Amino acid sequence: MVYLIVLGLYVAFVIWTSIRSLRHAESMSDFTTGGHRMGLLLGIGTTTATWVSVASVMGIPGYLYSNGVSAIIGWVAGWFLATALMPLVAYKVRRPEIPARTFPEYIHMRFEPFRKVSHLRTIVGAIMFIGYFLFVHLQVVGFGIVFSTITGFDYQYAIFAFLIFLLFTSIGGFWSVAATDTLNTLLIVLGVILGGASVLAATGGLANIVDTISATTQPTNLGGSEIPEGSMISPVGTFGLGALLAIFMSNAVGSIVSPHWVTRMLAPRNVKVAVLQVMGSLLVLIVIFIPLIIMGLGAKTLIPSLPADQTTDYIIPLIVQEYTPPLVGALTLVALCAAAVSSANSMLLHCATSLYYDVYLNIFSKKQITEKKFNMNLRIGMFVIAVIAVVSSITPPWFLAMGFTYVYGGFGAVFFAVVILGLYWKRMNRAGAYVSMLVGLFTYIIAQFLNATNPFLIALSASLIGVLLVVFFTKRSPVEAYEPYFKAEISQSTKQTILDIQKNETDPSVISDEPKITKKDA
């Protein structure tokens, strides 16, 4: 009953915040990047909440439970290294006076600035759509596990409750997502600290946890094979060095060039806020991850083996229910829901924006729509994608954390060159962008199918070799392509090129509502 009351209060607050935020979403730029005017505190809140997903709060403790401290290197350190490197992207991508509004628009501006229809942008939009659909799908799975634990509904029905959260937090666009994200961050911090303290008390302290994981040979699932003694305390665990390095690199390098992180760096009011918001978020993340590590490792002391039919993603809901007081348990489980919602709403926004704005409107650039209609169509798109994501989650296919690693690896292989070289190397050009993305994508898929030890590293190497082979034999980028990322003051032709690309300023495909409103008022 306590669980349901706390959950009900959370739902009410999410709905209230979302409806209040609706009035902020006026222009297209507001909807996608918050009009590039976000302050530091909101930036820290929304960055942290997007960062902390079900893969962090359920997947990581799950891997800590089954593989021990090696998960700290593979996932926690991997993602923290990514966070450490994100300011390198922020430092450049937020420099232009008129920044891109979406990641594919950045690709258009940087590599095909004079093309009205950018095929590169269409390809990026399509790849993003697939990647973010998988991310939303994984959040639905995590949410379903927690929501079924709280309410007692079957997982297959519990996942449909996710639609309510997603709709309310996504309809207002970026500002709605940012506002609920800040609330979610506070909830996640409170929930995991209380949960971690309860687990620490139940296990008898850190020394007991370390003693248990040093000596245990208990299988992860009842009836499974025993784990080698000492493997949970080993830095490479049962992964092996090669596999752990692959996981670490996919999470670290793949995350920094993931489109949602690049877009997050476009939202702050200036470059310094973009850098500081990442540093601030990292401090909050330390406070979140210490209890999560205690919970994941402590779970092995409390529940040596899981039931045969449950994955390790269930371990946190199980120990919270069994070993924490009802109010603490309710807060912790609602925090897990918040983690799912806060990541999914942001990713749903990217998923729909990439499909509608960067693929559909880019191809059919002659269509005339108002900003109001643009926002409405985007909302409809989000709803349809959310429904498909929920239906596709009825049978969950992957472990949560590993699912994220696959997608991050793919993003890293495809987007590393266009982001990092695009921002730091003037010579990086259109041909290099095509080659790096296509070679990276196909090599990653082939390497995954062949079960290579480090598909990400293979694909990234192939992509970078491809870039070096074509860049020096093809035309240099025009100054309009790279100038905004290298100079504070840009030429008039560069300014005009940017305005030409950002259609609602100069192109009839997306027209502002302002003239109509003025006319009506007159």
Added chain:
Amino acid sequence: MIIALMTWFTTIIFSMVLGTYLCFRIEKHGVKRWGATGRLYQYKQKEGE
């Protein structure tokens, strides 16, 4: 376990050092639009400045 925790702490320290260096670079450029204010961690001008 110590190796795992040290790897994690190293990434945290690296993050703070790199972020600070980039703030320093912004100040060195002195472009107000990028957030240069004359102070390393201050990102907007105070009233009257």
